[in-house]
Amino acid sequence: MTSCLSGRVAARALRAKFDQILPHLDERRRRLYLASEATVLGRGGIVRVAAVSGTSTATIARGMAELASCPPPTLRVRAPGAGRKRLTDTDPGLLPALESLIEPHTRGDPVSPLRWTTLSLRALASTLTTQGHPVSASTVGHLLHTLGYSLQGSAKTTEGISHPDRDAQFTHLNATAAAFLNDAQPVIRVDTKAKEWLGNRDRPGRTWRPGKSAIKVDCHTFTTNDQPMAIPYGIYDIANNSGRVNLGTDHDTAQFAVESIRRWWQHRGRADHPNATRLLITADSGGSNDPRRWTWKSNLATFARESGLEITVCHLPPGTSKWNKIEHRMFCHITANWRGRPLTSYQVVLETIAATTTRTGLTIGAELDTGSYDLGISVTPAEFHALAITPNTFHGDWNYTLSPVPPRAPDAPATTHRTDPALTAMLTDPALTGMSRTAFEHLVAVSEPFLGGLGRSSIPATLPPPAQLPPPTDQQRGPHPPAPGSHPPPPQSGDHDVPGPTTGRQPHQPVHPVPGRKTAPGPAPDPHHADTRIASPHIGTATRPNTPRGNPSLTVIEIRAPAVPVYCLCTPAEDRPFFRKPVSSTTRTPPPVPRRSAA
Template identity: 40%
Template sequence: MIAAIEIILEHDTAGDPITGLKWTRKTTEKIAELLQQIDIPVSANTVSRLLYQMDFSLRVNRKQIATNSSPYRDQQFQNISSLRSRFQRQGLPIISVDSKKRELIGNFKNTGAKWDRSPVPVNDHDFLSDASGVGISYGIYDPPNNRGTVCVGISHDTPAFAAHSIATWWKREGSRRHGHAPKLLVLADSGGSNGCSSWAWKTEIQAQLCNPFGITATVAHYPTGASKWNPIEHRLFSEISKHWAAEPLVSYEKMLGFIRNTSTKTGLVVTAYLDRKQYPTGLKPDRQLISSLDLKPGKVLPRWNYHCAQSVKLILRLRLAASDLRPASLARLLKPTERGRHSAKLGESPYTTWLLRGTGRPRKRIIGYWGTATLVD
């Protein structure tokens, strides 16, 4: 049997010249299947033991060196566990959110390995100039129901994009599955587009989720350096990565197809859609806008825990601002200007009118994107 395995692995074996350890890309299930084809009935577990006898070893990178660990790390984990138990006991929705690394759309190498008769030729360098676009995946995972939604953006991973993805999930699926739940628990990392110290993130959650739908979002951030504990990382993103391993993402359609077809034996269901809107970077909230937020710090570790509810004060302020706009000013904003870096396509969002009120010129410090309006920087 060992001789037969050696023949099967003849062209799929690598090794370390220093330690003498060997490894293969073929899985034990595949080797067992090939052995059964030549009338050698054997299980995958038996193949695993035989590979160990043949000096083969599983080779992975191990992330075990902890850096900059917070002294409140364990306390926050306990708090998150308590929040999850309470929300689940009360039948309230829980989501885990995060963004996946940017993918180049085109004939580029994708990490991983797959079964094939010959390697797939791809570009020898990953140059952005050779890509037809970029795919930025922002995921929303529902742990109690084992369901995931991925929004693939074509622009930038910004707080506005993150909040828009969550709001779209709530509109399309969350509200239908959970009815008119008054509260929502959001589990997020401490950095990135949904960082705990980002006022833009907090303002966007208020503007795009809490105000339109009248829901209170309880946000709990995992401590710095603990993103791997976020459920979406190992229950959704890892499965997507395995599904498109070694597959060049040559188009958005192919990328969306891989995400939608991701499934597991435990019943994971994933939906995906493409967001073609543009999200400018470097935009910050106005002080008056921040002061209008209905943001309450949590009783435990308020840096990582807070509650965001519908702000009547903000809604009234925005509606009053909308009535002060002059039509001529809006008309000028619809046309690109020489000094403007972003063109304005104005919808009927009150947040847009608040930021552009008065003189018809864009304010210097603005939050960014709401609804269908891409604001002038």
């Protein structure tokens, strides 16, 4: 009876111990623990432990066999090879089929069945199942990770054609900025941030809100003519880690860009740099601060005179605007500060920009600029060349300095000699120009704005006295033009080389007959002038009546040319103006009076 009672007490103790320990063990550890308890109890221990724990005796016996073999510690619960086989083992063609669907997208195979579709897991699983490889979308995801694939977006790394002096320009820019900073001179980075349409419009990004209370915005973001727009032009001071944004409301022009720099200098730059005599501006090579814009340089020159600063400008090479420090040190923080928040008014934009800060101490000021900046303002070449701009020896188109001095006075126009009206009438004769005088005057008026400066710069102020050349041996001067109302004398021999009077028609110089055209009977052409189109000019002098011959007062240039040029000797079907296209897109040149030869 005593042994029976002790057995019950031992069974209770084992049950209490098992209830505390067994719930925290997995299948393998539970089996090994029960086997160790049965081994301690000795004979009949397997039956007693099985009765108290509720485990089969076969499980406890297998645990005792494992303990006898002294297995190494492991985290595995079951023996290797247990469970269902992998699909890659049961279907050896699954992995090659999946790779054949994925690789054409990376290799550009146009015959792939999914070449022009989205590579989603469901689309891949459906295609594999159709090809005889039944698989689920989740399994396709595991297989892709096994192959080293992952979901990736596009990376903006391709910059197009790189300028050959790109690295050299960055080196020059960094060296110039370091020299300015060492001399305690201000260095600023400028750029225009992306324009923002105002209104209850959707904004990218998310912000913390109470549950189920998202900001409600308009479904459509159409723009109208009266839709307000914010144009943020930023200035970042590198030395002080501070910035300022001039919020424009009109147009992003060169005048607006310089006005933004002027406001930064008046409100912040002058106080931060009281001893500044020079200013370095680094900007992109496009937009309102494009170095090719004369208006940008003209307005900068005006600001230099107003502030008394010597302004040096260094532009980033083309296609490198993303390396502008203002993008990474100021604009990105402004974008992060107003993410997920509709910009409903200018006040919201200003307050959001002014509240932007960083752990490094960035401070940004903002101001609304309601000024009007018209488009289409241009600078004339004379105004531009008068500016005090000094290009740098390295890439003067990207690096230049504007001095705070007034623009240079324009050069005085060169003195010109008086032109004889008779000479002008002779050179503009329709027989020589191939067009009427009205058409020639119109051509001169249209061409003068483009060629006037070049012509004035190429003509010397004073001309040397003309050389006294004898007349040609085979020709003599023709008679003077007859008086108005009188009849011209009959032509003499040799007069066909002399230009006729300004009115009337004179016999022209014989030329080669035009092929395919019948010529009127006349004297045989002179062999000496058979191949002559326009002879060499003959320069001589003429004197006024009652003046000494040794003091010539008028230079006469005699051009020996046919009265009717060759290009006027055309067939009736080709009888059209010599200048077939109009000189301007808005005005047409009146057609000249056609002239034919009268042999």
